[in-house]
Amino acid sequence: MEMGYVWMRRVGVAGANSTLLSKPSMAALFSPAYQKPFSFSYVKTSLYLVSLVPLRRRWLSATASCSPVPPINLDENCSDFDSDCTTFSRKGSKVVLKGMTYSELEKWVQSHGYRPGQAMMLWKRLYGNNIWAHHSDELEGLNKDFKKMLSENADFKALSLKETRTASDGTRKILFTLDDGLVIETVVIPCDRGRTTVCVSSQVGCAMNCQFCYTGRMGLMRHLTAAEIVEQAAFARRLLTSEVGPITNVVFMGMGEPLHNIDNVIKAADIMVHDRGLHFSPRKVTVSTSGLVPQLRRFLHESNCALAVSLNATTDEVRNWIMPINRKYKLDLLLQTLREELRFKHNYKVLFEYVMLEGVNDSDDDSKRLVDLVRGIPCKINLISFNPHSGSLFRPTKKERIIEFRNTLAEAGCTVFLRLSRGDDQMAACGQLGKPGTIRAPLLRVPEQFQMAVASSS
Numbered sequence: 224m225e226m227g228y229v230w231m232r233r234v235g236v237a238g239a240n241s242t243l244l245s246k247p248s249m250a251a252l253f254s255p256a257y258q259k260p261f262s263f264s265y266v267k268t269s270l271y272l273v274s275l276v277p278l279r280r281r282w283l284s285a286t287a288s289c290s291p292v293p294p295i296n297l298d299e300n301c302s303d304f305d306s307d308c309t310t311f312s313r314k315g316s317k318v319v320l321k322g323m324t325y326s327e328l329e330k331w332v333q334s335h336g337y338r339p340g341q342a343m344m345l346w347k348r349l350y351g352n353n354i355w356a357h358h359s360d361e362l363e364g365l366n367k368d369f370k371k372m373l374s375e376n377a378d379f380k381a382l383s384l385k386e387t388r389t390a391s392d393g394t395r396k397i398l399f400t401l402d403d404g405l406v407i408e409t410v411v412i413p414c415d416r417g418r419t420t421v422c423v424s425s426q427v428g429c430a431m432n433c434q435f436c437y438t439g440r441m442g443l444m445r446h447l448t449a450a451e452i453v454e455q456a457a458f459a460r461r462l463l464t465s466e467v468g469p470i471t472n473v474v475f476m477g478m479g480e481p482l483h484n485i486d487n488v489i490k491a492a493d494i495m496v497h498d499r500g501l502h503f504s505p506r507k508v509t510v511s512t513s514g515l516v517p518q519l520r521r522f523l524h525e526s527n528c529a530l531a532v533s534l535n536a537t538t539d540e541v542r543n544w545i546m547p548i549n550r551k552y553k554l555d556l557l558l559q560t561l562r563e564e565l566r567f568k569h570n571y572k573v574l575f576e577y578v579m580l581e582g583v584n585d586s587d588d589d590s591k592r593l594v595d596l597v598r599g600i601p602c603k604i605n606l607i608s609f610n611p612h613s614g615s616l617f618r619p620t621k622k623e624r625i626i627e628f629r630n631t632l633a634e635a636g637c638t639v640f641l642r643l644s645r646g647d648d649q650m651a652a653c654g655q656l657g658k659p660g661t662i663r664a665p666l667l668r669v670p671e672q673f674q675m676a677v678a679s680s681s
């Protein structure tokens with residue numbers, strides 16, 4: 224696996240034990256084509272998530288024929304703490320504090336002979352009181368022996384700061400180095416109305432291979448741990464609160480499909496909303512998905528944080544192309560699941576995201592179909608201007624067309640917003656994060672009727 228420089232970006236989930244797509248047959252595995260490292264020839268025969276053991280990079284690919292081969296299990300989650308409370312995520316001999324929920328921290332502190340009250344004092348210094356401690360020296364007011372025990376047994380930081388960049392509109396991109404040398408990206412987006420949002424990543428790269436997304440070209444390198452996710456928000460507060468004011472919102476829209484890493488994402492979101500810690504309102508923590516249906520259902524049952532669904536098309540034909548996960552979980556199934564699940568959530572609206580791609584998903588028919596598709600689902604719709612990146616096939620829809628599209632939705636009674644592009648001069652905008660290497664996820668065959676739209680954009 225390349226261990227080089229990797230950036231990240233956001234958007235889209237499968238339960239821990241779920242399966243996504245089918246893998247190559249045994250015969251195919253032993254064929255010369257399969258054994259050739261990173262030849263793309265093997266992706267031509269079936270619909271599957273690539274599993275290259277030595278290279279560890281995965282993505283969703285698709286072609287016309289789907290051979291009946293066994294499913295691949297994506298259960299690779301590495302939770303920071305096991306359920307019987309005996310093992311914690313470790314860095315060398317030290318335990319990683321940011322990977323623990325409050326009750327886990329309390330048990331760990333007690334297991335070292337200290338009182339639960341000291342766990343709360345530590346928790347507040349990790350996440351609250353404008354401290355966001357990175358070292359035992361920053362634990363003012365804590366008992367000396369307790370601090371000594373922490374310095375010997377605990378690690379306070381899950382990420383190392385690599386660099387920050389500021390875009391002309393004030394958006395900050397923060398690059399963090401992980402322990403294994405990979406680099407991830409977090410974006411902080413200040414807004415005039417007293418709201419500042421931190422956009423966190425959940426994976427290094429992404430397996431979903433959405434055709435309009437730069438991160439998708441990287442393939443999946445690995446999941447982030449809960450500690451690495453929580454630390455992005457805590458670190459952003461520590462670094463930027465004095466400059467940009469309080470960070471009030473979190474969106475899981477950085478690199479990766481959050482629900483593909485659902486265990487760690489749900490845990491990280493729980494830590495973020497704890498009322499004596501980072502204390503984000505659950506309604507202001509939004510987890511986005513490309514549409515992994517079983518995981519989406521689980522998320523709605525287990526978390527009270529907000530959900531965004533990246534929709535981006537009104538027909539299976541277009542969605543199969545631009546979001547290959549749709550070949551597994553079709554539009555009908557996705558929307559019907561939301562319709563059913565949201566009946567049991569009080570005062571809860573899902574946010575649909577719709578990236579506008581000229582000539583692909585922005586027609587009058589699309590706007591009318593979209594109204595029909597979301598009927599009966601408590602929702603808001605965000606229309607997002609496409610942010611081009613190197614090698615992208617698509618062009619952004621013109622502003623006037625976006626407004627017409629918005630008007631059709633609004634006139635039909637939908638709650639609809641336009642999301643402006645932020646940070647694009649630093650490649651910090653939606654869909655622009657990451658840095659694909661020389662080996663990239665494959666671009667899929669363009670359906671015939673869209674070949675003109677795509678050709679005119681290149």
Ligand code: SF4
Pocket residue numbers: 232233234235429430431432433436437438439440477478479480512513
């Ligand atoms: S490939 Fe799709 S799911 Fe993955 S980060 Fe990009 S838009 Fe999100």
